[in-house]
Structure formats: C-alpha cells, structure tokens
Amino acid sequence: MDALTLARWQFGITTVYHFFFVPLTLGLVWVVAGLQTAWYFTGDEIWKRLTKFWGKLFLINFAMGVVTGIVQEFQFGMNWSEYSRFVGDVFGAPLAIEALLAFFLESTFLGLWIFGWDKLPKLAHLAAIWLVAIGSNVSAYWILVANSFMQQPMGYAIRNGRAEMESFWALISNPHVSVQFPHVITAAMATGAFFVLGISAWHLARAKDEETREAFRRSFRIGAAYGFVATIAVSVVGHTQAQYMTRVQPMKMAAAEALWETADPAPMSLFTVGHEPERRDLFAVKVPGLLSFLAHNRFSGEVKGIQNLQAEYEAAFGPGDYVPPVMWTYWNFRVMVGAGMLMLLLAAWALWGSLRASFESSPWLLALLVPAITLPYIANSAGWIFTEIGRAPWIVFGVMRIESGVSPGVSAAEVLLTLVGFTLLYAALMAADLYLLAKFAKAGIHPPALGAADEPELGTAGAVRA
Amino acid sequence: MDLNTLWFVLIAVLFTGFFVLEGFDYGVGILLPFVAKTDSERRRVINTIGPVWDGNEVWLLTAGGAIFAAFPHWYATLFSGFYLALFLILVALIVRGVAFEFRSKDRNPAWRATWDWAIFVGSLLPALLFGVALANLLKGVPIDASKNFVGGFFDLLSPYTLVAGLASLALFTTHGAIFLNLKSTDPIRSRSLAMTKKIGPAATVLLLLFVVGTYVWTDVYARLGANPGLVPVLALLSLLSAGYLIHQERMGWAFMMTTLAIVFSVATLFMALFPRVMVSSLDPEWSLTIYNASSTPYTLKIMSMVAGIFVPIVLAYQGFSYWVFRHRITAESKLEY
Numbered sequence: 001m002d003a004l005t006l007a008r009w010q011f012g013i014t015t016v017y018h019f020f021f022v023p024l025t026l027g028l029v030w031v032v033a034g035l036q037t038a039w040y041f042t043g044d045e046i047w048k049r050l051t052k053f054w055g056k057l058f059l060i061n062f063a064m065g066v067v068t069g070i071v072q073e074f075q076f077g078m079n080w081s082e083y084s085r086f087v088g089d090v091f092g093a094p095l096a097i098e099a100l101l102a103f104f105l106e107s108t109f110l111g112l113w114i115f116g117w118d119k120l121p122k123l124a125h126l127a128a129i130w131l132v133a134i135g136s137n138v139s140a141y142w143i144l145v146a147n148s149f150m151q152q153p154m155g156y157a158i159r160n161g162r163a164e165m166e167s168f169w170a171l172i173s174n175p176h177v178s179v180q181f182p183h184v185i186t187a188a189m190a191t192g193a194f195f196v197l198g199i200s201a202w203h204l205a206r207a208k209d210e211e212t213r214e215a216f217r218r219s220f221r222i223g224a225a226y227g228f229v230a231t232i233a234v235s236v237v238g239h240t241q242a243q244y245m246t247r248v249q250p251m252k253m254a255a256a257e258a259l260w261e262t263a264d265p266a267p268m269s270l271f272t273v274g275h276e277p278e279r280r281d282l283f284a285v286k287v288p289g290l291l292s293f294l295a296h297n298r299f300s301g302e303v304k305g306i307q308n309l310q311a312e313y314e315a316a317f318g319p320g321d322y323v324p325p326v327m328w329t330y331w332n333f334r335v336m337v338g339a340g341m342l343m344l345l346l347a348a349w350a351l352w353g354s355l356r357a358s359f360e361s362s363p364w365l366l367a368l369l370v371p372a373i374t375l376p377y378i379a380n381s382a383g384w385i386f387t388e389i390g391r392a393p394w395i396v397f398g399v400m401r402i403e404s405g406v407s408p409g410v411s412a413a414e415v416l417l418t419l420v421g422f423t424l425l426y427a428a429l430m431a432a433d434l435y436l437l438a439k440f441a442k443a444g445i446h447p448p449a450l451g452a453a454d455e456p457e458l459g460t461a462g463a464v465r466a
Numbered sequence: 467m468d469l470n471t472l473w474f475v476l477i478a479v480l481f482t483g484f485f486v487l488e489g490f491d492y493g494v495g496i497l498l499p500f501v502a503k504t505d506s507e508r509r510r511v512i513n514t515i516g517p518v519w520d521g522n523e524v525w526l527l528t529a530g531g532a533i534f535a536a537f538p539h540w541y542a543t544l545f546s547g548f549y550l551a552l553f554l555i556l557v558a559l560i561v562r563g564v565a566f567e568f569r570s571k572d573r574n575p576a577w578r579a580t581w582d583w584a585i586f587v588g589s590l591l592p593a594l595l596f597g598v599a600l601a602n603l604l605k606g607v608p609i610d611a612s613k614n615f616v617g618g619f620f621d622l623l624s625p626y627t628l629v630a631g632l633a634s635l636a637l638f639t640t641h642g643a644i645f646l647n648l649k650s651t652d653p654i655r656s657r658s659l660a661m662t663k664k665i666g667p668a669a670t671v672l673l674l675l676f677v678v679g680t681y682v683w684t685d686v687y688a689r690l691g692a693n694p695g696l697v698p699v700l701a702l703l704s705l706l707s708a709g710y711l712i713h714q715e716r717m718g719w720a721f722m723m724t725t726l727a728i729v730f731s732v733a734t735l736f737m738a739l740f741p742r743v744m745v746s747s748l749d750p751e752w753s754l755t756i757y758n759a760s761s762t763p764y765t766l767k768i769m770s771m772v773a774g775i776f777v778p779i780v781l782a783y784q785g786f787s788y789w790v791f792r793h794r795i796t797a798e799s800k801l802e803y
Contacts, residue, residue, distance in 0.1 A: 059567060060567065060568070060571070062567075063563060063564050063566070063567035063568070064564065066520065066563055067559060067560040067563040067564055068560070070523075070527065070556060070559055070560070071556055071560070073527055073530055073531065073534075074530065074545055074552055074556060076534070076541075076545075077534065077541045077542055077544065077545025077546055078545045078546055078549055078552060078553075079546070081542035081543065081545065081546035081614075082542070084534065084538055084541055084542040084545070085538055085539055085542045085613070087538075088534055088535070088538020088539070088541060088542065088761065089538060089761040089762050089765050090765075091534075092531065092534035092535030092536070092538055092541065092761065092765075093535045093765060093768065093769060095531045095534055095535065096528065096531030096532050096534060096535035096536075096769065096772075097531075097535075097769075097772055098531065099524060099527045099528040099530075099531040100528050100531070100772065100773065100776050100777070100780065101772075101776055103524040103527055103528070104521060104524045104528070104780045104783075104784065105780075105783075107520040107521040107523070107524050108520075108521040108524075108780075108783055108784050108787050109783075109787075110520065111516070111517035111518055111520060111521055111787060111791075112517065112787055112790060114516070114517065115513075115516055115517040115791060116517075116790060118800060119790050119791070120790060162538075164762045164764075164765075165761075165762060165764055165765045165768070166764075168764075168765075168768045407542075407546035407549075408614055409546055409547065409614045409615050409616060410546055410549050414549055414550060417550070417553075418549075418550075418553045421553065421557065425557060425560065425561070429560070429561075429564055432564070432568060433568075436568060436571050436572070439571075439572070440571070448573075449573075450570050450571060450572075450573060451506075451573075451801075
C-alpha cells in the first residue's frame with residue numbers, strides 16, 4: 001500500500017476511535033451536571049451517589065477522549081502536510097480557537113471538579129461541572145467549523161496558491177455547521193442517554209436492595225426522557241441536514257441512495273446490491289417517489305443521480321472520477337439511519353414504560369436496553385464514515401482532492417509504522433477502558449474501595465472519590 | 467511590532483508556559499519511582515499534579531493550534547518532518563494521560579505497576595524529546611526549496627540536540643523535584659529534596675553546555691556576534707541561584723528560580739531563532755521565517771483579537787485552580803486518584 005492509502009486508513013481508524021469517546025463525553029456530562037444540580041437543590045443523598053456513579057464512568061471515558069484528541073490535532077501536519085499548507089490560513093484558526101476557548105476550560109474545571117469536592121464551596125463545585133459541559137460542547141462547535149470548511153468551504157478565496165481567509169464570520173456561520181453541529185450534539189445526547197438507560201436497566205433487572213433500585217429507577221427515567229427527546233431531535237436535524245446536503249453535496253447523497261441516474265420522481269432504495277464499476281443495480285428494492293419526498297417534502301421533484309453529477313463535475317472541474325465509493329457510502333448511511341430508528345423505538349418504549357411505571361417489570365425492555373448501548377456507537381461511527389468517505393474524492397469539497405493533501409516527505413513505511421503503532425496501542429487501551437467501565441458500571445452506587453494496597457484504611461477514608 | 471512578530475512571541479510564550487507548567491508535572495512523573503516507595507506514597511505523589519496536569523498539557527495543544535493558525539508552513543514542515551519523534555511523543559502523552567486516570571481504579575498491584583511505569587516513561591520521553599525538537603529548529607534540519615523536510619529521524623539527533631534534550635530532561639526533573647518538595651510531606655518531601663541536590667547540578671552543567679553549544683553548533687555566533695546578551699546569562703544565573711536556595715532550603719524561591727531558568731532558556735532559543743522558525747541546513751534561503759511561513763494579515767488579526775480576549779481569561783481561571791490546590795498533599799489528604 002502507498003503512503004496515501006495508509007494515511008487515509010490512519011485518519012479513518014484514529015478518528016473513528018476518537019469519536020467512540022467524544023459523544024459520551026458530550027452527552028453524559030449534561031446528565032452528571034443535572035444530577036449534581038438536583039443534589040444541590042434537594043440535598044437528597046441519592047442524587048449525590050448518582051452524580052458520583054455517572055461521574056466516575058464519565059471520567060474513565062473522558063480520559064480516553066482527551067488523549068486520542070491530541071493525535072487528531074497533530075495528524076493534519078504529520079500525514080497531511082500539503083493539506084495543512086493549502087488550508088492552514090483558514091483551517092488552523094478554528095483548531096487554535098478550540099484549544100484556547102474549550103480545552104483550557106474543560107480540562108481546568110474538570111480538575112477542579114474531580115479534586116474539589118471538599119475544597120470548593122458547593123455552588124462553585126457545581127459550577128465547575130457545568131463549565132466542563134459548556135467547554136466540551138463548545139469544543140465540538142469549533143472542530144465542526146473546521147470540518148464544515150472541508151464539506152462546504154466558505155469565507156475563503158484562492159490566492160497565492162492556497163486558500164486564504166476572506167471572512168471569519170462566513171467561516172464560523174457556515175450554514176453547513178448550523179446543520180451539522182445540532183446533529184452531532186443531539187447524537188451525543190442520545191449516546192449519553194442510551195448509556196444511562198442500558199446500565200440502569202442492567203441494575204433494575206438484578207438489584208435487590210431498595211437504595212440501588214431507587215437510584216437506577218431515577219436514572220432510568222432520566223435516560224428515557226433524555227433519550228426520547230434526543231433521538232427525536234437527532235432524526236429531525238438529521239433529516240434537515242440530508243435535505244441540505246442534497247443541495248450542497250448532491251453526489252454524496254446520490255451515493256448514499258445508490259441513485260445512479262437522475263430521477264423525477266426519485267425512488268428510495270431499501271436494499272441495493274450494485275455493480276459499482278458499471279454504476280448500475282444488480283438487485284434493488286425501492287419505494288417509488290420516497291426519495292423525492294425526503295428531498296423536497298413532496299412526492300415529485302428531481303433528485304440528481306451519480307452519472308449525471310459525474311458529467312456535471314467533469315464539466316466544472318475537468319476530467320476525473322468524482323464518484324465516492326458508493327457501497328461504503330450507501331451502507332454506512334443505512335446503518336446510521338437504521339440504528340437511529342431502532343434507538344427511537346427503544347427510547348419511545350422506555351419513555352412509555354417510565355410514564356406508566358411499568359418498566360421495572362418489563363424484562364424484555366430491560367434486557368434489550370443493555371446491548372442497545374452499542375447502537376449509538378454504531379450510528380455515530382457509520383455517520384462519520386459516511387460523511388467523510390462520501391466527500392471523496394475531495395479533501396476540501398470542490399477545492400482540493402485527497403491525494404493532493406498527503407505529506408510528500410513521509411514514506412509509506414513511516415505511515416505504516418505509526419498506523420500499526422496507534423492501532424495496537426488503541427486496542428490495548430480499549431481493553432483497559434472497557435474493563436474499567438464494566439467494573440464500575442456493575443459496582444453500582446456502592447463502589448469498591450480503591451485505597452492504597454498497603455494502607456487500606458486510608459483509601460476508604462476518602463469516600464468522596466471522583 | 468508587526469503581527470507576524472507578535473505571533474512569534476505568542477507562540478514562544480505558549481511554549482514557555484507549557485514547559486514551566488508541564489515541566490514540573492513531567493518531573494513529578496519521572497521522579498515517581500524514586501521518591502515513592504509504597505502505593506500510598508505513589509498516590510500522594512500523583513495527586514500533587516492530579517488536578518492540574520491536563521490543563522498544563524493544553525498549553526501544548528494551544529501552541530500547536532497557534533502554529534497551525536499563524537504559521538501553517540511551520541506546522542506542516544515541523545509535524546511532517548519530525549514525524550517519528552512526534553509519534554513517540556504522542557504515544558507517551560496518550561499512555562501517560564490514561565495512566566493518571568486509570569491507575570488507581572483497580573487495586574491489582576500489577577495493574578498499578580503497569581500504569582506507574584507508563585507515567586514514568588510517558589513523562590521522561592517528552593521531557594527529553596521536546597528539548598531535542600526545539601534545538602533542531604535552531605540548529606537546522608534538511609528543508610528543501612518547497613519547504614519540505616527531506617531528512618529522517620536520525621537527522622534530528624546530534625550532539626547539540628541531545629545536549630538540549632538532556633538539559634530539558636534534567637531541568638524539568640529538578641523543577642518537578644522542587645515542586646514535589648513544596649507540595650508534599652515527609653518522607654516524600656525529604657526524598658525530593660535529596661533528588662534536587664542530585665539532579666540540580668547535572669541540570670546546571672547541561673544548561674551551560676546547551677548555551678555554549680548554541681554558540682558552537684549553530685549560526686548564532688555568525689549572526690549575533692560574541693556577546694550573548696543578558697538572557698542566556700540570566701538562564702544560567704537563575705539555575706545557579708536555585709542551587710543556592712535549595713541548599714538554604716528556601717524551596718519556594720528555588721521554584722521561582724527554576725521557573726525563570728526555563729523562561730530564559732526558551733527565550734534564548736527563540737531569540738536566536740528569530741525571525742526564522744525553522745532553519746534549513748541545506749540553504750539559509752530555504753529556512754522558514756515568520757514571513758514566508760505565515761498566514762495572511764487578516765487571519766493574524768482575527769487570531770490576535772481572539773487571543774487578546776481569551777488568554778487573560780484562561781490565565782485567570784488557571785491561576786484560580788492553582789490557588790485552590792495550593793496546599794500540601796499529606797498522608798491524611800483524601801486521594802482522588
């Protein structure tokens with residue numbers, strides 16, 4: 001494999017891996033902040049125990065998100081130096097601002113939160129977790145400003161052989177980020193909600209003591225309401241985003257539907273086995289007019305197909321292949337939407353159960369919600385793979401092709417070495433992360449003592465351990 | 467001062483902040499196996515930096531982001547050129563960060579020993595490699611006419627850059643030992659005092675070698691003449707007075723002095739570098755400078771406004787965090803890690 005292919009794999013692997021942790025951080029932090037707020041106002045000890053319980057899981061996950069995020073910031077320069085040179089005047093700014101506005105905020109106040117239980121006044125300590133929540137979500141905004149520039153470049157001009165910033169305002173108010181940011185944030189909330197639901201369900205199916213049951217009853221209700229609102233929201237903003245993408249990146253959406261030829265009305269594919277080199281269906285099940293409806297809110301209306309767009313792009317950008325890998329795009333889009341729909345159904349069921357107080361006696365619901373923790377992870381990963389691969393062959397849509405962005409001085413052997421290195425390291429860390437998450441999730445609201453091996457009484461004295 | 471110069475100074479300040487702050491928490495990580503004998507002692511050592519190490523590391527991320535935003539060619543050449551060195555730093559920072567969070571979450575001694583080892587190596591490697599990397603900016607690396615690094619990993623290793631790496635390693639370790647002495651009680655306190663007395667002299671010698679080496683192995687003498695100016699002298703004087711203060715056991719002042727030694731050392735390097743950001747060893751014409759590597763005046767102006775507003779805010783709340791955690795970690799302290 002050449003350096004380009006290896007660098008793409010490295011970006012794919014490290015980014016998808018990084019984004020295993022980010023959504024849970026973004027979504028769960030609001031739960032922790034909300035629980036601590038409930039404790040602050042009611043003084044009810046169960047809220048405090050829940051804050052500690054979900055807070056501990058939050059921290060285990062947060063650490064992984066932070067350290068894998070460093071790779072992301074370095075990687076653009078390491079593997080994609082020509083890209084960095086070409087877009088740095090525009091693209092560097094949101095990354096620097098992200099560090100200055102968001103990373104400092106979340107890391108400093110998280111330190112204050114973890115270690116400040118006895119050192120800060122209660123209100124200041126509560127404020128710390130809210131600032132962590134704001135910091136991490138602000139960080140998502142800035143990194144999506146950067147990604148939106150790659151999806152739909154705005155606020156720049158090509159001068160002196162590179163993209164130069166014309167309008168900072170146009171860059172940060174890119175309409176693409178105003179559909180992408182809500183989609184990512186609500187998806188993260190759904191991730192947090194399913195995490196809370198799944199672990200609460202696990203305990204409700206097993207726990208005997210009333211304190212644990214009460215704690216996870218409350219968690220379950222919170223998770224159900226949060227999950228229902230989040231999955232509805234992620235669907236609505238996802239639909240809006242898809243309609244928007246049909247206008248600004250029609251090729252990506254045509255590939256997402258395996259729509260080879262322009263059609264009016266356009267059918268929606270439920271299942272397609274395609275012949276990609278010849279750009280035709282081998283076997284397909286389609287619903288007539290549905291794609292037109294999704295794109296235009298009516299059952300007629302043109303949706304452009306891959307072949308026609310290819311011709312348009314050739315006219316605009318010169319000869320070349322402008323079609324992304326269709327099956328990757330098609331199936332990842334379907335996996336994302338499919339997982340999202342399952343989540344919507346499960347969240348609705350969980351909410352119904354909690355409104356009728358029947359959820360504790362519904363073994364099916366409780367059993368299903370545990371493996372359902374993985375659904376948002378599947379949807380999040382598939383969504384990013386879809387949107388990044390669907391942009392191919394562009395690294396910056398319409399401006400720079402992927403192969404032009406790779407570092408010319410870095411050899412295939414070097415990329416391979418770091419690719420293998422990161423992958424092995426990440427696999428080992430994933431094992432440790434899952435071990436700890438499972439251990440603390442199962443331990444419930446009475447966590448095990450973690451004191452020093454030589455002085456057990458010392459460790460248990462610190463009942464307030466983050 | 468034009469905006470290019472302003473951003474050069476800002477990036478130097480970010481690196482200085484990073485080395486002063488993360489410098490002592492690297493030092494603490496490096497000293498962990500030597501100053502702590504029991505598990506509870508190890509926990510106390512780690513807790514001295516527990517609340518602050520992550521915020522300290524953000525200085526590096528911000529410096530990296532600032533280089534990208536203000537000098538994209540510097541970012542592109544540096545990160546693709548120092549490829550394997552940065553990979554090692556990344557691996558170190560990853561295992562170190564995870565180790566702080568994970569090590570105490572299981573009581574299995576093998577689990578804790580593994581993560582403690584990760585903290586040690588994850589602190590030692592960057593403390594060494596950052597010195598090597600920065601010295602390479604000044605010494606010069608093979609950069610061609612199209613601003614691309616055309617060397618390999620071993621081009622980064624030379625007597626001068628290794629001296630710089632060892633100097634940063636020894637300086638951070640001393641800095642960390644003094645910090646630990648200030649933040650702990652016996653026996654950690656007296657052990658870290660003993661460490662400062664062992665490593666401090668080595669740091670002083672290495673820093674002297676680094677300053678002398680800067681005249682011997684780089685183009686500083688040719689460009690700026692024999693008079694080193696005040697800054698490198700102050701770097702050495704600060705470290706010498708730190709040695710004196712350590713023997714007087716006035717550790718707060720000694721910490722101020724190692725802080726100043728780091729400040730003046732980084733300043734020495736950046737002043738010798740200016741207005742270049744990476745020297746080309748192939749042709750001085752191909753060196754990256756604050757002009758040929760920079761972003762547009764518009765981007766620099768926007769970034770200056772953002773920095774002007776937010777840097778003071780960040781300094782204020784980070785300062786607040788240090789104030790909250792100003793007390794010593796004693797055997798009776800509740801240990802969060």
